[in-house]
Amino acid sequence: MKLFKKILLVLIVGLTPLILSSCGMQNKLLVLNWGEYINDEAVALFEEMYDVEVSISLSDSNELFYSKLKSGTTAYDLIIPSDYMVEKMMQKNLLQEIDFTKLTNWDASYGDYENNPYLMGLNGIRETMAPGTENYHVPYFWGTFGLMYNKLVPGLEEALETYQWDAYFNPDLRPEGTRVGMYDTAQFAYGTAMLYNDLDPNVVTDETIEIAYDTLMGAGFEMWGDDHLKKAIAADNLDLGFVWTGDFLDMFYVALGEGEGYDDVSYNIFIPDTTFAFMDAFVIPKNARHVDLAHQFIDFFLDPDMAYLNASVIGYPTPLQETYDMITDYVGEDQWLTDWARAYEEYYPDTPDFRGIPFANLDQALIAQLTLMVNNVKTDS
Amino acid sequence: MNKEFKILAKPYIVWLFLLAILPIFVMIMLSFMFSEGLTFEESFFTFNQFTLLGESSTLEAFKNSVVFATLTTVISFVLGYFVAYNVFKSKFKNKFLILTLFILPMWSNLLLRTEALGNLMENNNILSDLLAGIGITLSIGIKGTPLAVIIGLVFTYLPFMILPIYTALEKIDYSLEEAALDLGLTNMQKFWKVIFPLSLKGVATGSILVFLPSMSGFAIPEILGSGNILLIGNVIEQSFKIMDYNLGSLLAIVILFFILGALYIVSKVDKEGETLL
Amino acid sequence: MTNYPVATLQEYGYKDYTVLKKIWKVTSIILVVLIVIMLYISVIMLAIQSVNSSSSVTSFGQFTFKWYGEMFSIRSLNSAIRNTFITSIVATLLATVLGTLIAVGLYSFEKKTRQKLMLFNNIPLLNADIVTGVSLMLVFSLLLPIFPYIFGPTTLILAHLFFTLPYVILSVLPKLKETDPNLMDAALDLGVGPYRALLKVIVPAILAGIFSGMLLAFTMSIDDFVISYYTTGNGFDNLSIWIYGSIGRKSLNPAVYAFSTLLTLMTMGMMLAYQFLMKRGKKHETF
Numbered sequence: 001m002k003l004f005k006k007i008l009l010v011l012i013v014g015l016t017p018l019i020l021s022s023c024g025m026q027n028k029l030l031v032l033n034w035g036e037y038i039n040d041e042a043v044a045l046f047e048e049m050y051d052v053e054v055s056i057s058l059s060d061s062n063e064l065f066y067s068k069l070k071s072g073t074t075a076y077d078l079i080i081p082s083d084y085m086v087e088k089m090m091q092k093n094l095l096q097e098i099d100f101t102k103l104t105n106w107d108a109s110y111g112d113y114e115n116n117p118y119l120m121g122l123n124g125i126r127e128t129m130a131p132g133t134e135n136y137h138v139p140y141f142w143g144t145f146g147l148m149y150n151k152l153v154p155g156l157e158e159a160l161e162t163y164q165w166d167a168y169f170n171p172d173l174r175p176e177g178t179r180v181g182m183y184d185t186a187q188f189a190y191g192t193a194m195l196y197n198d199l200d201p202n203v204v205t206d207e208t209i210e211i212a213y214d215t216l217m218g219a220g221f222e223m224w225g226d227d228h229l230k231k232a233i234a235a236d237n238l239d240l241g242f243v244w245t246g247d248f249l250d251m252f253y254v255a256l257g258e259g260e261g262y263d264d265v266s267y268n269i270f271i272p273d274t275t276f277a278f279m280d281a282f283v284i285p286k287n288a289r290h291v292d293l294a295h296q297f298i299d300f301f302l303d304p305d306m307a308y309l310n311a312s313v314i315g316y317p318t319p320l321q322e323t324y325d326m327i328t329d330y331v332g333e334d335q336w337l338t339d340w341a342r343a344y345e346e347y348y349p350d351t352p353d354f355r356g357i358p359f360a361n362l363d364q365a366l367i368a369q370l371t372l373m374v375n376n377v378k379t380d381s
Numbered sequence: 382m383n384k385e386f387k388i389l390a391k392p393y394i395v396w397l398f399l400l401a402i403l404p405i406f407v408m409i410m411l412s413f414m415f416s417e418g419l420t421f422e423e424s425f426f427t428f429n430q431f432t433l434l435g436e437s438s439t440l441e442a443f444k445n446s447v448v449f450a451t452l453t454t455v456i457s458f459v460l461g462y463f464v465a466y467n468v469f470k471s472k473f474k475n476k477f478l479i480l481t482l483f484i485l486p487m488w489s490n491l492l493l494r495t496e497a498l499g500n501l502m503e504n505n506n507i508l509s510d511l512l513a514g515i516g517i518t519l520s521i522g523i524k525g526t527p528l529a530v531i532i533g534l535v536f537t538y539l540p541f542m543i544l545p546i547y548t549a550l551e552k553i554d555y556s557l558e559e560a561a562l563d564l565g566l567t568n569m570q571k572f573w574k575v576i577f578p579l580s581l582k583g584v585a586t587g588s589i590l591v592f593l594p595s596m597s598g599f600a601i602p603e604i605l606g607s608g609n610i611l612l613i614g615n616v617i618e619q620s621f622k623i624m625d626y627n628l629g630s631l632l633a634i635v636i637l638f639f640i641l642g643a644l645y646i647v648s649k650v651d652k653e654g655e656t657l658l
Numbered sequence: 659m660t661n662y663p664v665a666t667l668q669e670y671g672y673k674d675y676t677v678l679k680k681i682w683k684v685t686s687i688i689l690v691v692l693i694v695i696m697l698y699i700s701v702i703m704l705a706i707q708s709v710n711s712s713s714s715v716t717s718f719g720q721f722t723f724k725w726y727g728e729m730f731s732i733r734s735l736n737s738a739i740r741n742t743f744i745t746s747i748v749a750t751l752l753a754t755v756l757g758t759l760i761a762v763g764l765y766s767f768e769k770k771t772r773q774k775l776m777l778f779n780n781i782p783l784l785n786a787d788i789v790t791g792v793s794l795m796l797v798f799s800l801l802l803p804i805f806p807y808i809f810g811p812t813t814l815i816l817a818h819l820f821f822t823l824p825y826v827i828l829s830v831l832p833k834l835k836e837t838d839p840n841l842m843d844a845a846l847d848l849g850v851g852p853y854r855a856l857l858k859v860i861v862p863a864i865l866a867g868i869f870s871g872m873l874l875a876f877t878m879s880i881d882d883f884v885i886s887y888y889t890t891g892n893g894f895d896n897l898s899i900w901i902y903g904s905i906g907r908k909s910l911n912p913a914v915y916a917f918s919t920l921l922t923l924m925t926m927g928m929m930l931a932y933q934f935l936m937k938r939g940k941k942h943e944t945f
Contacts, residue, residue, distance in 0.1 A: 029891050040733065055893030056734070058903030067624045072802060073795070073809040074891035098806050223525060224608025237503045323395050369627050375438035375619075377609055379445075384901050385852055390763025393756075393823070394775065401781045404793025435801070447820050460693055467690050477844060481929050482694065485878055488925055489918045492901050497703035536696060589784065596784030600883070617788055626792075633789045640784050648777055 020289070028053045029293050032068060032079045034061055036250070037141070038086035039310045046300050047195060050335065052293060061185070063367070069094055069285055073260025076290040083279045086137045087130050091361075095136045096286045103138070105302035115179065115320045117349055125358050127281045137281035138298050139247070141316040143348075144356045145188075145278075147269040148230060148248045150239040153178060157268070160240075163194045164272040168240065169219045179221035181232065182216075186275075186370035187359055187375075189216055192242055194373040195274055202360035209373050214379045233267050244278075245269060245347055249315030271349070279319075282338050295356040312340070317348040324350060405637065411632035420620045433628055439616060443635075446613040449527070450596035453534040454542075457478070458584065459541030465583075468543075469550040480547065483540040495533060495604045502529050502605065525607035533605040534595045541594075542587040549583025550576070585650045589643045597636055598623075701922055708915035725916040732911055738900035741919065744888075745896055746879040751820035754872045756819075758864075762856065764827065765834045769908025779828070779921065782821045790821060791888035800891060809891025817889040818882065822875035829871030833864040 035058045043054050059065055062064065062085040069079060069089065081089065089095050098105050118126075122142045126134065147168055149156050155175040159167040167174045169192075174180075181275070191201035194210040223238055225254045232238035233253070239378055248269040255265045282298045284291060300306055304322040311318040311327065318324055328350075330341045364372075415429060432437060468479050486494065500506045502524035523529045553576060561571040601615035613632060620629035711722040730734035730736055734778055764779075780788060798813045798923035805812075837860065860866070890896065895903075901914060 028893065044733070055737075057895060058900075060903065061622065063623045067622075070624070071747055071795075073799065074893070123611070181607075222607070222609075232503070235503070236504075329906060364624060367623050368620075368628070371619060371623060372433070372436060372438060375442070375611060375616065376436065378609055379438045379441035381609075384766055386762050386766040386856075388763065389759045390767070390775070393760045393763070394778070396820075397778050397781070400797055401785070406797050407796050408789075408793065412906065463686070464690050464693055467686050475933060478933055483697065485922060485925060486697050487881060489701050489704060489881075489922055490898055490901055491881055491883065491899065493704055493914070493918055497700040497707070501699070501703060507703070507710065510777060513705075531804060536700070539693070539697060593786065595783055597788065599788065617786075621788070621792060629792070633786070633792070636789065637751040637787055640781075640786070643784055644777055644780060645779060648773070651864060652900060653712070 030076045032076045033059050040314045042309050045328050063252050075289050076288045079278050080140055083358050087271040088361045103299045105299050109123040118319045122319050122343045127162040139281045139319040142279040143246045143316045145276040146245045146269040148233050148241050149241045150233050150271045151266050153239045169196045178223045178239045181229045181238050182221045183242050187373045189374050192369050203364050205302050213373050245296055246316035262339050265326045273315045275356045391649045402416040408630040442616050446596045450592045453595045454588050454592045456535050457539050459544040465543050465546035483543050495601050499604050522544045529605040530602050533601045541590040545587040552568050553579045582650055591599045608613040704915050705919045706920045729913040729916050736824045738897045742897040745814050749815050749879050750876045753826050753875045754820040757823050758830050761827045761830035779824050783824045787884035791885040795888040810894040814890045817885050818879045822879050825874045826871035830867040833867030837863045
């Protein structure tokens with residue numbers, strides 16, 4: 001009998017997590033976000049203010065966001081997907097409408113504007129999205145894509161400025177021995193190949209896949225990766241790569257923070273005239289359990305001061321006009337803040353013609369075809 | 382042992398059936414369908430996945446997996462047997478400690494370790510930075526090559542080869558060795574005719590423990606191959622990532638054949654799995 | 659005394675291998691040491707990175723211990739570490755107890771049936787991580803309608819239990835076979851109930867197997883990534899998932915290197931301490 005009691009005890013120990021987990025759900029906000037895409041200090045402030053716990057799970061691709069939401073294994077309260085994924089989720093009926101009356105900072109006035117306005121480039125992206133999506137999302141960060149390059153390679157900068165996309169895909173137009181890398185996402189590889197060929201990156205047919213295949217084979221990529229690309233370029237292990245502009249700025253801000261001069265950093269980014277752009281936004285899933293808390297979280301980050309705090313650790317541009325002005329209007333002694341202002345103006349100018357093409361929402365079968373094509377490129381070269 | 386205890390094992394058999402066997406049937410079903418993720422609405426039967434098996438990248442990935450896994454196994458066998466034999470023959474008081482020494486690296490996270498190894502293989506890394514301070518320039522830029530992936534696989538899975546071989550060696554009755562020597566065999570002959578054949582059980586299980594993870598893993602080829610080298614594990618992981626459970630299940634079933642083959646070998650060579658550890 | 663010449667091996671027809679043997683022995687030792695260094699090279703790199711003041715993995719700033727201090731102040735890393743330990747310790751404890759009992763149960767079967775059952779037992783061991791992870795997720799998803807919160811610590815512990823039980827069973831079973839079959843009968847003859855006999859007689863005899871099984875289960879559980887990735891949820895991330903989400907990015911705080919090095923050192927220390935205690939115990943045994 002003694003043995004049975006001991007076994008029982010062990011089983012109870014094992015079952016407590018099950019019981020506890022259901023109880024602990026009450027005051028815990030579940031957020032699904034990209035890696036290093038939020039300021040932990042700001043989150044801590046939110047937790048203190050509202051006396052709740054915020055748990056942030058990480059995922060590194062829109063498709064993963066979608067599969068996690070669809071499989072329903074976790075009832076997230078907030079997800080931060082990209083533009084095309086917001087559309088897809090809305091069309092598949094996975095989101096609930098955002099109640100803008102609960103967002104006090106949404107209606108806050110700024111200057112001559114009534115609502116907390118967004119930057120022009122961002123509005124350009126939102127205009128391309130399917131009608132009705134504006135009820136389901138609140139912009140979080142946005143940005144462009146570009147070609148990050150190693151300044152230590154002579155002639156690379158000039159090649160890029162002259163030839164733009166051609167320098168990336170054609171080995172003859174760039175200095176010999178340039179090590180080139182590409183982001184390991186099939187849609188990016190396909191899209192950039194399409195831009196090189198002056199075709200629409202969001203249209204996929206059998207012929208275009210052939211063309212993309214030939215282009216990618218000809219480029220001679222040495223490395224396929226995600227965040228490894230920006231790190232490799234900074235470490236002088238790679239010379240050229242297609243990255244998010246924000247990726248470059250992440251590394252740039254760190255370098256500035258460590259005392260390097262603005263013009264002394266060994267890498268830079270070139271943003272071609274025709275490039276891609278994206279927007280990430282808050283959405284609330286249909287089966288979210290803490291809807292009011294989710295709204296409060298969104299509201300928190302719509303406060304221009306909080307957005308400022310958030311933007312100070314993230315390389316992507318803030319969506320809010322007021323925060324943007326706060327950053328770029330800085331005049332003062334602090335070297336980092338001056339550099340920050342300068343970077344914003346240089347890489348994210350607030351002009352009407354600063355735009356990019358958003359990626360479209362391609363369905364699973366097409367993505368599978370693109371992935372297959374990229375796999376063929378990897379194995380055939 | 383008392384027959385009464387049989388009841389202790391029965392729930393385990395049910396558990397194994399539910400969690401190990403049942404999913405296999407689900408995956409077989411998924412291989413024949415097209416479904417949106419894991420839900421079965423809008424799904425229909427199709428043989429589409431099977432055509433994908435013929436694609437050049439899938440075949441190449443299979444080839445890579447088998448070649449890399451075999452090379453890793455062979456290299457680990459040579460190095461592992463060498464180490465196991467030397468530890469076995471040594472006069473250390475506590476061999477348990479030595480063996481724990483081999484398990485210890487496995488307590489550090491695999492991703493961190495592989496990433497560290499990957500850094501070493503780049504041209505500019507922390508070691509070259511340190512050494513440059515002393516005036517030595519060192520750069521081994523092999524990251525992204527098949528060699529890097531094989532080195533990574535061997536470094537990671539070598540302990541899995543050492544332990545079973547050592548266990549098998551320990552089990553050899555010493556009197557057999559003495560008899561061999563008495564009968565006039567030299568040490569070399571004694572090794573090849575007596576010790577080696579008796580240790581084959583350990584070699585077999587060690588090889589399986591190295592071959593299977595090498596073939597189906599995806600972290601090591603992805604990090605050390607700089608995304609260029611695709612093993613079948615990478616393709617499976619990709620398809621699950623884009624929610625293409627159908628292709629992923631199909632490939633997983635193919636790998637299952639390899640696993641069943643391994644189970645068959647184990648059942649012939651090491652009936653109770655004594656040397657699986 | 660007549661001086662007889664000393665016989666040498668060569669005269670008997672054997673070759674003189676002594677020099678060769680010495681060279682072989684020295685090279686063997688060097689090679690083994692090299693291989694051990696090979697295995698540890700990445701761990702050493704992690705240790706170097708843990709004392710690097712710069713968070714870049716390519717340049718060395720200054721020697722510093724600050725990451726060791728910061729280890730417990732980063733909230734996401736902290737909760738990841740805490741979750742990892744909770745999962746692994748609970749799963750290991752459950753696996754050890756249940757595994758031992760199951761091994762006893764399996765041992766009670768006839769040899770042929772037992773061997774067939776052992777084949778099934780090996781499936782979790784040999785199956786590819788990703789296949790196990792996805793299949794477990796499939797099965798657990800079926801339970802979602804009944805237990806909506808099931809994904810999280812529960813499923814994670816169940817999943818870890820799934821792949822650690824075979825290790826414990828495989829450690830205990832050989833030891834069971836080595837025990838004297840008469841022990842059980844003797845205990846029963848003396849009037850002890852079967853379960854009490856199990857606890858008092860059999861368990862001490864197989865303690866070494868239970869211990870090594872526990873160690874192995876903990877090792878496999880603490881480093882698992884793929885299976886944990888697919889079977890967790892509701893924000894309960896473990897260390898491997900945290901690392902996967904932040905590796906290569908700015909958010910990979912070097913404190914995790916400090917944690918990893920600390921864990922390795924602590925385990926080494928425990929092993930050495932255990933050895934030391936064993937030796938002292940032996941000293942006291944000899945009168």
